[in-house]
Amino acid sequence: MNIYLTQQQESIIKRQVQTGKYHSPEEVIEVALILLDEYEKTDAQWINEIRQKIEDAIIESDKSPPVDGETFINTIIDDYTIPNSI
Numbered sequence: 417m418n419i420y421l422t423q424q425q426e427s428i429i430k431r432q433v434q435t436g437k438y439h440s441p442e443e444v445i446e447v448a449l450i451l452l453d454e455y456e457k458t459d460a461q462w463i464n465e466i467r468q469k470i471e472d473a474i475i476e477s478d479k480s481p482p483v484d485g486e487t488f489i490n491t492i493i494d495d496y497t498i499p500n501s502i
Contacts, residue, residue: 429441429444429445432444
């Protein structure tokens with residue numbers, strides 16, 4: 417496989433090799449691809465977890481009677497209002 421890099425990409429790779437942490441451009445690219453793969457797996461896992469939480473919340477909300485928005489907001493306000501002590 418042949419790939420073409422922009423000057424900016426080449427500069428990043430050269431800079432990484434020059435640090436001495438990597439022995440070759442191929443090693444920099446290998447590490448970058450491993451990190452990309454891990455990122456994609458983590459991202460997919462996070463999306464699946466969020467979807468599951470949404471499904472669980474929908475199921476749980478189906479078990480409770482609905483509450484209109486005004487009642488909901490007033491309950492929150494009442495819970496966090498500091499009573500006047502006169």
